[in-house]
Amino acid sequence: MVIEVVRIGQRLVRDDRVTTHVALVSRAFGAERIFMTEINPEIKDTLGKINDTWGGNFEIEFIDSWKPIVKKKKEEGFKIVHLSMYGEKINDAQEEIRKEENLLIVVGAEKVPREIYELADFNVGVGSQPHSEISALAILLDRIQGGQQFEKEFPNAKRKIIPTKTGKNVQVKETRD
């Protein structure tokens, strides 16, 4: 399954840390790429450093507007999953979504354009109570991958955590460059 994420509707500065966390969740939970309209080089810098230290090739792509990418991905056969507290229950929708090959997940901020509800193949609610786009994305990615995203290796990591019941155990790969 190929998973990509697009972040829409965020407000400059106010949503920067939340957008960074959305990008971090995308990466840590097995997505390959996030598209975002906010041209914030700091977010790209943060994620670049994290790839460098913790491995993998997660990508951030800045886009001018969300609609062309959603339409392009649909044409390429991606199914569009829009996270919304108004959507269908994830407990009901997850079985269908799991069967898909390629997903573009749309993560909105406070205000999203109405049109996305029509363009989406699935409007999914992670509960019907307000919480956070960060948690909604995490739950969706966990449910559709059945937790297996956490078993995946991130190649070329300089540091790797060995899970342990107490304290910290980090493998550090020495390089000579």
Added chain:
Amino acid sequence: MVIEVVRIGQRLVRDDRVTTHVALVSRAFGAERIFMTEINPEIKDTLGKINDTWGGNFEIEFIDSWKPIVKKKKEEGFKIVHLSMYGEKINDAQEEIRKEENLLIVVGAEKVPREIYELADFNVGVGSQPHSEISALAILLDRIQGGQQFEKEFPNAKRKIIPTKTGKNVQVKETRD
């Protein structure tokens, strides 16, 4: 199962929105209360308004420091679950945690005191990659409740979402006060 959350180590202002999202996730995912050391009346105000509109009795309690509450809860028979990217894999730990009656979940920010690793009954990693305390908390709460937290009613709500595949469907309860 009674679930409470304590937020530790956050930095003033910089972490405010993240702390708000941690509180929102706690509420939406079935915890009864969050303890926090940051005296930010805005967070309490936000959550109060959300209870008012969307129901339930979720509580925020401001505390002077985290250690007395962790020790008190331990004495009361709560098990302490500390979320840490260095911890034991959640895929392995979740079965044990599910059997517990009362849980206090410790959600750290960037820096946490070493002592918490010793005080905790479980140090749990939601993956071993950096992401967000918001997503880590959400996954833990979802896994230990098997998704059933989303079926729970929030009593005395003024507005209630009826999940739907397209658009928005909100039941509004009229009051005459």
